[in-house]
Amino acid sequence: MKWERIPLGPLQTNAYVLVHENGTCLIFDPGSEGEKLIKHILEKHWTPLAVLLTHAHFDHIGAVDDVRNQWSIPVYxxxxxxxxxxxxxxxxSLLFMGETIIVNEADVLLEEEKTLTIGDFSLQVLETPGHSPGSVSYYVEDAQAIVSGDVLFAGSIGRTDLPGGNYEQLLQSIHRQLLVLPEETVVLCGHGPETxxxxxxxxxxxxxGF
Structure with a gap:
């Protein structure tokens, strides 16, 4: 199993594509530039099975419908x-970009921590609020990786000054949910490099010191 990081849009938000050896894949946080992302996946001859969102800020959702419509796949x-x-x-989007980013409703709503099985992929959904109320991280043990969205970055953490953000809650999420994972676990961050x-x-x- 492998992954690719594809920075998209003016904020260079990382979309991640997690690829199984059989060629199927999962798409995380397609934030913008849908045509670019779709072209890349088609050139690789991968078969997407689902779109999974770590949270629903505008820079993580802009290409959701492009991808969903291209392959008729569900959005979580x-x-x-x-x-x-x-x-x-x-x-x-209206507050920060001065424009409206609207995508259709999700097909699957995550309501609790659980294990998702999508095709040959098995992912553990971890609730990691703090950056936003519904932030989740996806732990893929087989890939020794976790898709953290804007919860944890290399040398930093997500901002908490946006609506629904909470600094103490974010730190609790990181310590209780992420730092208990094996130390070799690769963190696939919403912006910037992996750590x-x-x-x-x-x-x-x-x-x-927390």
């Missing part, structure tokens, strides 16, 4: 942010 998001997809105020759980435990200034 946490129930707490189900209405953010259709509301440009809630997803922040590992071990590296963040050792060097992340926001986590030391």
């Amino acid at each position: 998001v946490h129930k707490k942010e189900q209405h953010w997809l259709t509301d440009p105020m809630k997803n922040g 590992t759980i071990g590296a963040e435990m050792d060097t992340n200034p926001f986590l030391n």
Whole structure:
């Protein structure tokens, strides 16, 4: 199993494509530039099975419908942010971009921590609120990786000054849900480069002393 990071849009939000050896794949956070993302996947001859959102801020959802319509695949998001997809105020696009980003409602609402089985993929859904109320992280043990969205970055953490953000809650999410994973687990971040759980435990200034 492998993954590819594809930065998209003006904020260079990372879309991740997790690819099984059989050629099927999962798409995480297709934030913008749908044509670019679709072209890349088609050139690789991968077969997408689903779109999974870590949260519903505008820079993570902009290409959702492009991808969903291309392959007729379901979109997953946490129930707490189900209405953010259709509301440009809630997803922040109107506030920060001065434009409306609206996508159709999700096909599957995540309401609790669980294990998702999609094709040959098995993912553990971890609720990691703090950056936003419905932020989730997807732990893929077979790939020794976790898709963290904007919860944890290399040397930093997600911002908490947006509507529904909570600094203490974010730190609790990171410590209770992420830092308990094996230290070699690769963190696939919503922006910037990948890191590992071990590296963040050792060097992340926001986590030391909490």
